[in-house]
Amino acid sequence: MMSNRSKEKQVGTATDGGSPGGCQTAVPPVGAAGQVPDFALVLERGGNGTAVLALTGELDLYRAPEIEDALAEATGRESGGDRRPPALDGHSADDGQFPGEEVRHLTVDLRSVTFIDSTTLALLLAASRRQQARGAELSVLVGPQTPMTAFEVTGIDRLLAISRDEDG
DSSP states (O other): OOOSEEEEEETTSGGGTTOTTOOOOOOOOOOSTTOOOSEEEEEEEOTTSEEEEEEEEEESTTTHHHHHHHHHHHTTBOTTSOBOOBOTTSBBTTTOOSBSOOOSEEEEEEEEEEEEOHHHHHHHHHHHHHHHHTTOEEEEEEOTTSOOHHHHHHTGGGTSEEEEOTTO
């Protein structure tokens, strides 16, 4: 059961609230049936030390800072490597959006991704190594339409725990 708190960011639309660097709850735009937005991310935390970061659309150099921030937030770290100081009430001292519970298993859902470049692969690999260094896990969920060429050509598919959802 995915929980209590989630974040979604729809970039490049009026639904993102216009706040630089902040994730606002957004509803993906309704377009042509089955049309995937250019980019969106949703971070959901479970109450049992799990989190799911679902990414949609094109993951490239332009989107890398937002992806890096979401990965850092999912693992309880500020981008740039500093851990957030917990507040006495168990919420992070900076924004109070998520409980201070450590994420032991992070799933990065790429089933709705249409493009992925080496910048995003490097971010995933770095996040996976950070998780491993603290005895935690990062897994990547892909579907039939997930572009896997970049993973395979670079060999990163052998370095990440990748699960395939053939139903997509």
